[in-house]
Amino acid sequence: MSKNTVLKIDDVVMRFGGLTAVDHLNLEIKEGEIVGLIGPNGAGKTTVFNCITQFYDSYEGSITFNNEDGETIDLKSKKVTEIIDLGLVRTFQNIELIPDLSIIDNVMIGAHNQFKTGLVQHLLSTPKVRKEEKRIYDKALDVLAFMNMSDLKDQMVHGQPYGILKKVEVARTLMSDPRLIILDEPAAGLNDSETDELETLIYKIRDEYNASILLIEHDMGFVMNICDRIAAINFGKNIATDTPAKIQAHPNVQEAYLGKGDDE
Amino acid sequence: MTEKTNSTITKNTIITFFKERPWAQYILFGVLLSSIAFLPQIGVMRNSTMSIFALIIIYTIAAFGLNLLLGFSALISLATAGFIGGGALGIGIFLNMGLPFEVAVLLVILSGIVIGAFIGILSLKSQGIYLAITTLFVQEILRQIYTSVGIFGGERIDIGTITILGGIELNRFNFAHRSIIFLILIAVMVIIMIIFRNLIKSRSGRAFMAMSRSKSAAAAMGVNIMKYRVYAFIIATVFAMLAGVLYAMYYQSAPTRAWTLDLSLLLLAMVVAGGFKSVFGMFLGAFVVYGIPTLFLEDIFGDVSEIFAGLLIILVVLFYPQGLIHSGPDIKKGFKKIVGLFRKKEVTQDE
Numbered sequence: 288m289s290k291n292t293v294l295k296i297d298d299v300v301m302r303f304g305g306l307t308a309v310d311h312l313n314l315e316i317k318e319g320e321i322v323g324l325i326g327p328n329g330a331g332k333t334t335v336f337n338c339i340t341q342f343y344d345s346y347e348g349s350i351t352f353n354n355e356d357g358e359t360i361d362l363k364s365k366k367v368t369e370i371i372d373l374g375l376v377r378t379f380q381n382i383e384l385i386p387d388l389s390i391i392d393n394v395m396i397g398a399h400n401q402f403k404t405g406l407v408q409h410l411l412s413t414p415k416v417r418k419e420e421k422r423i424y425d426k427a428l429d430v431l432a433f434m435n436m437s438d439l440k441d442q443m444v445h446g447q448p449y450g451i452l453k454k455v456e457v458a459r460t461l462m463s464d465p466r467l468i469i470l471d472e473p474a475a476g477l478n479d480s481e482t483d484e485l486e487t488l489i490y491k492i493r494d495e496y497n498a499s500i501l502l503i504e505h506d507m508g509f510v511m512n513i514c515d516r517i518a519a520i521n522f523g524k525n526i527a528t529d530t531p532a533k534i535q536a537h538p539n540v541q542e543a544y545l546g547k548g549d550d551e
Numbered sequence: 552m553t554e555k556t557n558s559t560i561t562k563n564t565i566i567t568f569f570k571e572r573p574w575a576q577y578i579l580f581g582v583l584l585s586s587i588a589f590l591p592q593i594g595v596m597r598n599s600t601m602s603i604f605a606l607i608i609i610y611t612i613a614a615f616g617l618n619l620l621l622g623f624s625a626l627i628s629l630a631t632a633g634f635i636g637g638g639a640l641g642i643g644i645f646l647n648m649g650l651p652f653e654v655a656v657l658l659v660i661l662s663g664i665v666i667g668a669f670i671g672i673l674s675l676k677s678q679g680i681y682l683a684i685t686t687l688f689v690q691e692i693l694r695q696i697y698t699s700v701g702i703f704g705g706e707r708i709d710i711g712t713i714t715i716l717g718g719i720e721l722n723r724f725n726f727a728h729r730s731i732i733f734l735i736l737i738a739v740m741v742i743i744m745i746i747f748r749n750l751i752k753s754r755s756g757r758a759f760m761a762m763s764r765s766k767s768a769a770a771a772m773g774v775n776i777m778k779y780r781v782y783a784f785i786i787a788t789v790f791a792m793l794a795g796v797l798y799a800m801y802y803q804s805a806p807t808r809a810w811t812l813d814l815s816l817l818l819l820a821m822v823v824a825g826g827f828k829s830v831f832g833m834f835l836g837a838f839v840v841y842g843i844p845t846l847f848l849e850d851i852f853g854d855v856s857e858i859f860a861g862l863l864i865i866l867v868v869l870f871y872p873q874g875l876i877h878s879g880p881d882i883k884k885g886f887k888k889i890v891g892l893f894r895k896k897e898v899t900q901d902e
Contacts, residue, residue: 367771368773369773370771377771384764385761385765387760396768396772406755409749409756410746410750411746412749416753420753420754
């Protein structure tokens with residue numbers, strides 16, 4: 288029983304001037320899968336994320352996304368702001384939150400696209416606006432409860448410890464009823480117990496939100512533990528895509544990280 | 552003893568009532584401010600003093616628009632004075648064309664939307680200091696237009712008696728009428744306060760903050776940055792032009808030379824001194840930056856009062872960079888200390 292594909296990256300090339308950051312890359316993610324994207328610094332991992340989420344739209348090749356109804360959507364036909372409507376949502380390597388809003392307000396921004404009311408209605412705060420605001424607020428409460436952060440909801444983001452900020456970013460992605468969550472270095476800067484907690488959380492998200500997960504991470508222990516499959520890339524090219532155990536043993540991967548093994 | 556607990560309970564219910572309902576706070580504030588309208592009637596206050604408060608209210612309304620740009624959207628506009636002038640002169644022209652007051656106001660608001668959208672689209676091309684320069688020249692162009700284009704009448708457009716709601720005539724030379732106009736100003740300010748708060752606590756308010764604090768996160772969450780930038784400028788422009796309408800209503804004449812960069816910068820100072828993102832801070836800022844110098848310092852220091860006004864603003868910015876509105880807890884602490892000193896004395900005396 289092969290599962291449905293969620294995301295398919297097909298022969299994608301992304302150039303910046305003379306530099307080829309992503310070079311004929313292929314990757315497929317299936318429903319319910321946790322896939323890791325690894326590679327040395329500068330291998331083009333974040334560029335891949337930016338291509339998927341259409342922050343860069345001048346890539347060659349195709350990136351397609353299969354929605355819940357089984358339709359295949361060419362992501363290039365979507366604007367960067369329309370990506371979240373598909374249930375494709377991401378976090379950032381450097382935390383991108385609003386420091387002077389409370390945690391729950393930050394989480395609510397993840398549901399920006401689910402509002403039906405517009406500017407004039409907001410100015411007048413019509414009953415419809417208040418009803419909608421309440422609905423999204425309650426949804427955010429559920430998400431925060433899921434993340435075990437309910438007690439922090441009214442605190443400002445500014446001044447929170449790093450681990451909390453990372454969790455707020457993940458909570459924000461959950462507001463969009465995600466089908467695929469893209470995590471850019473979710474464990475970076477976390478201590479051991481926080482990393483363990485993140486691991487449980489990612490499994491929990493996969494199971495309860497039925498979401499697939501694609502993540503970049505340098506913490507190899509974490510990646511090897513959590514991922515169903517790992518794609519290793521270097522200089523934008525695929526080196527190998529396989530199960531963690533096989534990736535670990537793969538000679539080309541070792542070479543990419545440690546350099547060539549010939550000591551002449 | 553029971554009486555005392557009862558009164559504390561009522562006091563607490565009143566406090567929670569207002570804490571949970573910010574609109575009630577604004578209305579209460581408006582009601583308190585309304586007392587100023589009656590003071591000249593009973594001869595306690597000069598009419599000119601009420602006029603200073605009228606200008607404070609007018610500036611407060613324009614400051615709300617600038618606050619949305621500066622505090623929430625991290626955008627800057629140095630053309631606020633130009634837009635206030637546009638509102639004042641615009642309503643003057645429309646009224647002199649013989650249009651009813653309400654229609655004229657509607658036309659001013661519509662032109663505010665168009666001009667705001669235009670500036671917003673201009674702003675898409677420039678950021679930070681470049682946006683400041685762009686709007687600086689918008690301001691200069693507007694000033695030039697007002698003073699040199701014939702339809703603005705050279706020195707000023709005289710408006711005279713205003714007829715509202717199809718029959719109520721208001722003339723500023725009738726002191727009772729002037730007080731009524733003052734009350735209308737307060738009512739509009741309270742409405743602006745309420746809708747401003749509605750806006751910033753809504754999805755749109757969060758979108759303004761998202762686009763200014765983190766562009767990438769805003770884009771990934773589906774916030775259309777272009778749209779919200781244009782929205783921010785539309786609202787700021789409409790607020791400023793409404794302030795201009797109220798100016799024309801109160802003074803019943805719209806000057807052409809008053810809408811200079813100086814005033815734009817003064818409005819900027821009001822927003823900064825009052826407190827970014829704050830509602831009451833806008834009134835406080837207008838009161839400190841314009842009100843205190845004109846109400847008190849001019850009497851004491853005469854010609855050099857501007858120096859003190861400048862010093863005052865510098866001190867405010869130095870000690871309350873977040874705005875004077877955040878001085879509240881410090882004042883409370885100081886007050887409690889003083890009260891505490893007196894209480895201690897009482898206790899020792901009792902013993």
